Amino acid sequence: MADPEAGAGGSPEPREETLVEPARVNGSAAEATLSGTELAWRPTGPIRDGGGSRKLELESDVLGFQVEGRALKVATFARGEEARPPSPLGCGGGGGDRKRGEVVVEMESEDAAQRWGDAIRDRFATLGRPKRLLIIVNPYGGKRGARKIFQTEVLPLIEAAGIHYIMQETKHRLHAQEIARSLDLRKYDGVICVSGDGILVEVVNGLLQRNDWSTAIKVPLGIIPAGTGNGMVQALLHSSGEPFSMSNAVFAIIRGHKRALDVTSVVQGKTKFFSVMMLTWGLVADIDIESEKFRWMGSARIDFYSLLRVVNLRRYSGRILFVPAPGYEGIGDPVEHTTSCKSNEAGNTNEGDTSNVCNNETCTYSGPSVDEADLEWRSLNGPFVNAWISNIAFASEGVMIAPQAQFADGYLDAAIIKDCPRSVALRLLLGMKDGSYIESPYVEYFKVKALRIEPGLRVGSSTIGGIIDADGEVLARGDVTRSGDEPEHLMAYGAPIQLTVDQGLATIFSPR
Numbered sequence: 001m002a003d004p005e006a007g008a009g010g011s012p013e014p015r016e017e018t019l020v021e022p023a024r025v026n027g028s029a030a031e032a033t034l035s036g037t038e039l040a041w042r043p044t045g046p047i048r049d050g051g052g053s054r055k056l057e058l059e060s061d062v063l064g065f066q067v068e069g070r071a072l073k074v075a076t077f078a079r080g081e082e083a084r085p086p087s088p089l090g091c092g093g094g095g096g097d098r099k100r101g102e103v104v105v106e107m108e109s110e111d112a113a114q115r116w117g118d119a120i121r122d123r124f125a126t127l128g129r130p131k132r133l134l135i136i137v138n139p140y141g142g143k144r145g146a147r148k149i150f151q152t153e154v155l156p157l158i159e160a161a162g163i164h165y166i167m168q169e170t171k172h173r174l175h176a177q178e179i180a181r182s183l184d185l186r187k188y189d190g191v192i193c194v195s196g197d198g199i200l201v202e203v204v205n206g207l208l209q210r211n212d213w214s215t216a217i218k219v220p221l222g223i224i225p226a227g228t229g230n231g232m233v234q235a236l237l238h239s240s241g242e243p244f245s246m247s248n249a250v251f252a253i254i255r256g257h258k259r260a261l262d263v264t265s266v267v268q269g270k271t272k273f274f275s276v277m278m279l280t281w282g283l284v285a286d287i288d289i290e291s292e293k294f295r296w297m298g299s300a301r302i303d304f305y306s307l308l309r310v311v312n313l314r315r316y317s318g319r320i321l322f323v324p325a326p327g328y329e330g331i332g333d334p335v336e337h338t339t340s341c342k343s344n345e346a347g348n349t350n351e352g353d354t355s356n357v358c359n360n361e362t363c364t365y366s367g368p369s370v371d372e373a374d375l376e377w378r379s380l381n382g383p384f385v386n387a388w389i390s391n392i393a394f395a396s397e398g399v400m401i402a403p404q405a406q407f408a409d410g411y412l413d414a415a416i417i418k419d420c421p422r423s424v425a426l427r428l429l430l431g432m433k434d435g436s437y438i439e440s441p442y443v444e445y446f447k448v449k450a451l452r453i454e455p456g457l458r459v460g461s462s463t464i465g466g467i468i469d470a471d472g473e474v475l476a477r478g479d480v481t482r483s484g485d486e487p488e489h490l491m492a493y494g495a496p497i498q499l500t501v502d503q504g505l506a507t508i509f510s511p512r
C-alpha cells in the first residue's frame with residue numbers, strides 16, 4: 001500500500017512514492033518499506049534467527065529481483081552479510097567480499113507483489129543499469145580461461161540481474177575490431193569484453209572506424225579480467241577503492257555507473273592507432289615482448305627476463321617532444337620549430353574538421369582537432385632507458401606506472417627513465433609495483449597534451465633500434481626482422497610517432 005505521508009514536507013524535488021506493506025520476510029512477520037532506492041523491513045512478530053531490522057540499498061546491494069505470485073524474490077550481492085542493520089550514521093558498506101543471497105518478501109496479495117515489482121523496476125531504471133549487453137569473449141587471451149570465467153563468474157550474476165545478453169567468441173586476431181565495426185548498436189546498452197586489455201582496445205578502434213563513430217564511441221564499454229595483465233580493470237577498481245576481483249568487475253557493470261575515458265590517437269603519417277591505456281618504449285617494452293620466447297617458464301618469465309635486461313641494460317638515443325600540461329612547463333627544453341606527424345589525408349573532404357577522415361564511401365575518426373600553431377613544444381634528449389606514456393594508473397594488477405593519471409583529464413602522464421646505472425634500473429623496476437619509482441631523480445614525471453617520440457638506435461649499435469608497444473600491440477620494432485608468425489607492424493621504427501588526446505571521448509563502466 002502507498003504511504004500517504006510520502007512526499008510531504010515541502011520538498012521541491014518530485015519524490016517516488018514510499019511503499020509500506022505488511023509481509024513475511026524470509027519467513028518472519030515484518031513491515032516492509034520501499035523508500036527511494038532503499039528496501040527495509042522491521043519485524044512485527046517474534047524475531048527468529050537473530051533477525052532484526054534490516055535494509056538493502058538497491059543500487060549497491062541488489063543484483064535483481066523476480067515476482068512469483070505473492071513473493072518478491074530479491075537477489076542480493078551485499079558485503080559480508082545478506083542485508084545489514086541500519087547504521088546510526090545512515091551509511092553502510094565497508095570492506096569484505098560480496099556474497100550472493102536471497103531475500104524473499106511474501107506479500108499479502110499478488111497485486112501488492114506486482115506493485116512492488118513495478119516500483120523496484122522503475123527505481124532500477126533511474127540508476128541507469130544496462131538491460132541488454134553484447135559480451136565478447138576471447139578464449140585465446142591470458143591463460144585461455146575466458147570461456148570458463150564467462151560461464152562461472154559472469155553468467156550467474158548477469159542472469160540474476162535480469163540482463164539480456166548476446167555472447168560472441170573471438171575467432172581470430174582483430175575479430176573484436178570487426179565485430180565493433182559492424183554491430184547494430186541500437187540493440188545494446190553496452191559492449192563487454194571478457195578478455196585482456198587488447199580486446200577492449202580492438203573494440204575502441206573498431207567503433208572509431210565506423211561512419212557513425214561519434215555516437216558509436218559513446219556506447220558504454222566494460223571489461224572482465226581474463227587476460228595476462230588486466231591494467232584497465234585494476235585502474236578502475238583501484239580508483240574506486242574496490243579490491244581487484246572478478247565479482248567486483250562484473251558488479252561494476254551491472255550497477256551501470258559510467259565514466260568518461262580519454263582516447264589517444266597514436267599517429268605516424270597516414271597510419272593511426274587509437275589507445276585508451278599506454279604506450280611504452282625501451283626497457284619495459286623489451287621485457288614484455290622479448291620475454292615471450294620464455295613463455296614456457298610461466299609467470300617467472302617476466303622476473304627472469306627483467307633481470308637479464310638489467311644486467312645487460314640498454315639505452316636508446318632519440319628525442320621526446322611534448323606539449324606540457326599546465327604546471328609542467330619547466331620540464332625539458334623549449335623547441336623552436338616542429339612539423340606535425342599527421343599527414344594531410346588524401347580525400348579528406350571535411351575541411352576545418354580534422355576529426356573526420358572521409359573518402360567516397362566512409363567518414364571515420366582521425367583524431368582530435370589540434371591547431372599545431374598554438375602548441376608550445378618542449379623536448380627531452382636521450383639516451384633513455386624507458387618511456388611510459390599512460391592514460392591510466394596501472395599497466396597490470398601489480399604494476400602502477402602512472403600514479404597521478406586520471407581517466408578523463410585530457411592529458412597523458414609521461415614517466416621517462418633517463419640514462420641510469422644498472423642498480424638504479426633494478427630499483428626502479430621494483431618501484432613500479434606501487435608507483436614509487438617516479439620519485440627517483442632519474443625519472444621525469446609530467447603531464448602532456450601531446451607528445452612525439454623520435455626513436456633512435458640502441459646506444460653502441462649502428463643498426464639496432466628498440467620496440468614501441470601500445471596497449472599490448474607492437475606498433476614498431478627496430479630490433480629484429482619480423483618472424484613469420486608475427487603480424488605486420490603498423491608503424492616504422494625511427495620515424496616520429498605522435499600522440500594526442502581526445503578528452504573523455506569514450507565511456508566505460510566503472511564502480512564509481
Ligand SMILES: Nc1ncnc2c1ncn2[C@@H]1O[C@H](COP(=O)(O)OP(=O)(O)OP(=O)(O)O)[C@@H](O)[C@H]1O
Pocket residue numbers: 138139140141142143170171172173174175194195196197198199200202226227228229230472
Ligand atoms: N581466437 C583467437 N585466436 C587467436 N588470437 C586471438 C583470438 N581471439 C583474439 N585473439 C587475439 O588475442 C590477443 C590477446 O587478447 P587479450 O587482450 O584478450 O589477451 P591478453 O592476455 O591481454 O593478451 P596476451 O595473452 O597476448 O598477453 C589479441 O591481440 C586478439 O586479437
